[in-house]
Amino acid sequence: MDLQGKVAVVTGSGRGLGLAYAQALAAAGAAVVVNDVDQAVVDAAVASITSEGGTATGVVAAVGDSESAQRLVDTAVEEFGRLDVLVTNAGILRDRVLWKMTDDDFDDVVRVHLRGTFTCARAAAVRMREQGTSGRLILISSPAGQRGNFGQTNYAAAKAGIVAMARTWAMELGRAGITVNAVVPVAATDMTKTIPAFAPVIEESERTGKPLPDWLRKDEGLGSVEDVAALITFLASDDSDGVTGQAIGIGGDRLALWAHPKEKAIAFADGGWSADAIAAGWADGVGAEPETYGIPAPQAPEA
Numbered sequence: 001m002d003l004q005g006k007v008a009v010v011t012g013s014g015r016g017l018g019l020a021y022a023q024a025l026a027a028a029g030a031a032v033v034v035n036d037v038d039q040a041v042v043d044a045a046v047a048s049i050t051s052e053g054g055t056a057t058g059v060v061a062a063v064g065d066s067e068s069a070q071r072l073v074d075t076a077v078e079e080f081g082r083l084d085v086l087v088t089n090a091g092i093l094r095d096r097v098l099w100k101m102t103d104d105d106f107d108d109v110v111r112v113h114l115r116g117t118f119t120c121a122r123a124a125a126v127r128m129r130e131q132g133t134s135g136r137l138i139l140i141s142s143p144a145g146q147r148g149n150f151g152q153t154n155y156a157a158a159k160a161g162i163v164a165m166a167r168t169w170a171m172e173l174g175r176a177g178i179t180v181n182a183v184v185p186v187a188a189t190d191m192t193k194t195i196p197a198f199a200p201v202i203e204e205s206e207r208t209g210k211p212l213p214d215w216l217r218k219d220e221g222l223g224s225v226e227d228v229a230a231l232i233t234f235l236a237s238d239d240s241d242g243v244t245g246q247a248i249g250i251g252g253d254r255l256a257l258w259a260h261p262k263e264k265a266i267a268f269a270d271g272g273w274s275a276d277a278i279a280a281g282w283a284d285g286v287g288a289e290p291e292t293y294g295i296p297a298p299q300a301p302e303a
Contacts, residue, residue: 004029007080012090014041024229026054031080063090063116069123085236086124088117095151113158134177141182170245179244185228186251223252
């Protein structure tokens with residue numbers, strides 16, 4: 001995969017998945033703008049890329065407001081002359097059940113994930129359209145946004161909104177040659193280590209250097225951050241031309257295309273539905289096969 005001559009901005013790329021994305025793009029030849037809120041973390045991330053022969057610079061900024069978004073785009077143009085790829089990865093967690101979640105818990109997560117994706121994508125789209133060349137917006141979502149997750153009202157809502165924005169922007173930016181896709185990653189990170197079924201297996205893998213077991217890589221689609229980064233590199237490349245408006249999952253050995261929401265069951269009543277008629281026909285009609293919700297609990301195979 002050759003990304004020579006391309007310039008990418010990756011938000012929240014000082015650690016974890018974001019760092020893996022930035023390193024993979026740089027390894028493929030792209031010049032990368034690294035972003036985090038911590039100067040030391042940004043410096044270390046940039047050094048990890050340049051020490052391997054890659055090209056990178058860093059911006060310390062909290063994603064969310066328009067000024068930070070414009071600064072990221074301006075840095076790409078000032079340092080490397082253009083902008084071809086934006087990966088919106090920056091995010092935070094403030095997990096609490098609904099009745100304990102504060103206004104600040106909700107607003108902080110939505111500001112970084114949803115508003116931050118919007119402001120960065122808007123600034124990038126303006127620049128890409130001015131350049132008159134194709135571009136790539138790669139928006140990072142989550143399984144929580146596709147299925148919901150206990151204690152994550154704010155995070156799940158923001159990640160679901162990101163997929164909706166990808167579908168909308170794919171329509172709006174198509175004529176400009178700019179593709180927009182949402183990525184739904186699953187990887188062994190500090191966050192997944194908090195899941196009881198995953199924690200001991202991930203810790204064992206890190207301690208021994210052995211790969212994660214097949215049941216985790218295949219059945220749960222969970223692997224390393226590097227496994228996920230391959231999809232980012234593909235979507236940033238010319239080989240992904242024509243792939244747009246999609247929600248694509250990746251993790252471990254699994255690559256998946258998420259279905260768009262659609263009507264599953266339909267029934268008609270002449271003159272419209274009354275509440276009594278809906279109740280009488282629900283169980284044997286459109287409600288006969290209700291949808292599941294929530295991320296399924298991981299199940300390790302019996303020894």
